[in-house]
Amino acid sequence: MLYRRFGRTELRMPVFSCGGMRYQFKWQDVPLADVPAANQQNLEATIRRAVEVGINHVETARGYGSSELQLGLVLPQLDRDRLIVQTKVSPQVDPLEFERTLKRSLAFLKLDYIDLLGIHGINTPELLDHAVRPGGCLEVVREFQKQGKIRFVGFSTHGPTDVICDAIATDSFDYVNLHWYYVFQDNWRAIEAARRHDMGVFIISPSDKGGRLYSPPPKLVELCRPLSPMAFNDLFCLSHPQVHTLSLGAARPSDFDEHLKVLALLDRADELLPPIEERLEQVAIDTLGETWWKTWHEGLPTPEQTPGNINIPAILWMRNLAIAYDMNEFAEARYNLLGNGGHWFRGQRAERVGQLDLRPCLTNSPHADRIPALLADAHRRLGGKAVKRLSQQ
Incomplete structure (x- = not known):
C-alpha cells in the first residue's frame, strides 16, 4: 500500500480508504438481532481484507444506517494502533441534538x-453556519477533542465549490471529503484551497459518483485501454499529489481487487x-463540437437563479457524458435524482423547460439560444422514473 501525509493531521493515510456505505445491512437503524449473520460476516470479511492489504482507514457515518452498529462488532477486535477510523455526523440547528447524535x-x-470526525454534508451556507457559528456544532466537537474522544475534525460536502471554499477559509477543519474525478473536475479550486490550508483531501465515491465505473459502457472501456475505466480514474486522481485518498465504497472483499x-x-x-486523456478529449470534441465542449459551462446560472429551479449545469454535463461516452446509465441515474436529492444534489429536472422563459438567467452564456432545446433533449434522452438517494431506499 502507498500512504500519503493527510495534511496537518500528520496521519499516514492509505491512498485507498474503505468507505462504509455499501456493506451494511440497512440504510436505517435496526436492532443488531435483525442483522443477518451472512451480512455481518461479509462486512467483517471486507474490513479484514482491507486491513490485510494495508487499507487501514475505515470510513462511515451516522447517516449510513446500520453501518456503525455493525462495525462496532468488528473494529474493537482489530489492532487499534493500526486503524484510522472516521465517522460523520450532520450539522444541526440545535447543537445539543448534534451532541446526542455524536454520542450515539x-x-x-x-x-x-x-481519529476523524466529519461534519457531514456542509452543502449550503446555512449548514456551514450551523457548524462554525459561536455555540455551534464545532464547539461540541472541541469538547470531545479535549476529552480525547476525537482526534481531528473535517467536513464532507456535496455542495457548490463556493460553499466548499468558504468552509475551508474558516480554517476550522483539518480535512475535507469532496467530489472530484476525471468526469467532474469543478472542485479543483477547493482542492487547491485545502492544500494552502494544509488539509487532508479525501475523494468521495470515485467509482460510483465518478461515472458508475464498475459497470462502464463498452465505448468508455475502449477509450480507456490499456486500463479499465475504474483504474484510469483512480490513476488520474492519484496522479495529483494534492489528493490523499480515494474512498472505495466496497460492498464485498473482492471490490478492492481492481483498485x-x-x-x-x-x-x-x-x-x-x-x-x-487525449482520446477522451477528442471523442468529446468529435461528438459534441469543439466550441461547445470547451465553453458549454461558461456563464450558467445556479438552480436558485433559474426558473423552475432547473439545474442547468448538471443536466448539460450529464447530456455531454451520455452523448460523448455512452454513459447513459450513469447520466439517467443522476438526472432522475434531481428533485429528490435535496441539498445533496440540488435543483430540478427539465421536464417543464418549454413552459419557462430562461432568457434572463442565460444572459451570460455564449450558448443562451441553444440551451433550452438542449435541456429538452436531455429530458427526452434521460428522463424516466424518479430515483431516490441511497439513504432514502
Missing part, C-alpha cells in the same frame, strides 16, 4: 476514540494517462 455514533462504534492494480502503475502515470 461513538457508542455504536465501541471505541475509546475516533489495487493501480498501485503498481502510479510511477507510470505520466506515460499512461496522456494518451487516454
Whole structure:
C-alpha cells in the first residue's frame, strides 16, 4: 500500500480508504438481532481484507444506517494502533441534538476514540453556519477533542465549490471529503484551497459518483485501454499529489481487487494517462463540437437563479457524458435524482423547460439560444422514473 501525509493531521493515510456505505445491512437503524449473520460476516470479511492489504482507514457515518452498529462488532477486535477510523455526523440547528447524535455514533462504534470526525454534508451556507457559528456544532466537537474522544475534525460536502471554499477559509477543519474525478473536475479550486490550508483531501465515491465505473459502457472501456475505466480514474486522481485518498465504497472483499492494480502503475502515470486523456478529449470534441465542449459551462446560472429551479449545469454535463461516452446509465441515474436529492444534489429536472422563459438567467452564456432545446433533449434522452438517494431506499 502507498500512504500519503493527510495534511496537518500528520496521519499516514492509505491512498485507498474503505468507505462504509455499501456493506451494511440497512440504510436505517435496526436492532443488531435483525442483522443477518451472512451480512455481518461479509462486512467483517471486507474490513479484514482491507486491513490485510494495508487499507487501514475505515470510513462511515451516522447517516449510513446500520453501518456503525455493525462495525462496532468488528473494529474493537482489530489492532487499534493500526486503524484510522472516521465517522460523520450532520450539522444541526440545535447543537445539543448534534451532541446526542455524536454520542450515539461513538457508542455504536465501541471505541475509546475516533481519529476523524466529519461534519457531514456542509452543502449550503446555512449548514456551514450551523457548524462554525459561536455555540455551534464545532464547539461540541472541541469538547470531545479535549476529552480525547476525537482526534481531528473535517467536513464532507456535496455542495457548490463556493460553499466548499468558504468552509475551508474558516480554517476550522483539518480535512475535507469532496467530489472530484476525471468526469467532474469543478472542485479543483477547493482542492487547491485545502492544500494552502494544509488539509487532508479525501475523494468521495470515485467509482460510483465518478461515472458508475464498475459497470462502464463498452465505448468508455475502449477509450480507456490499456486500463479499465475504474483504474484510469483512480490513476488520474492519484496522479495529483494534492489528493490523499480515494474512498472505495466496497460492498464485498473482492471490490478492492481492481483498485489495487493501480498501485503498481502510479510511477507510470505520466506515460499512461496522456494518451487516454487525449482520446477522451477528442471523442468529446468529435461528438459534441469543439466550441461547445470547451465553453458549454461558461456563464450558467445556479438552480436558485433559474426558473423552475432547473439545474442547468448538471443536466448539460450529464447530456455531454451520455452523448460523448455512452454513459447513459450513469447520466439517467443522476438526472432522475434531481428533485429528490435535496441539498445533496440540488435543483430540478427539465421536464417543464418549454413552459419557462430562461432568457434572463442565460444572459451570460455564449450558448443562451441553444440551451433550452438542449435541456429538452436531455429530458427526452434521460428522463424516466424518479430515483431516490441511497439513504432514502
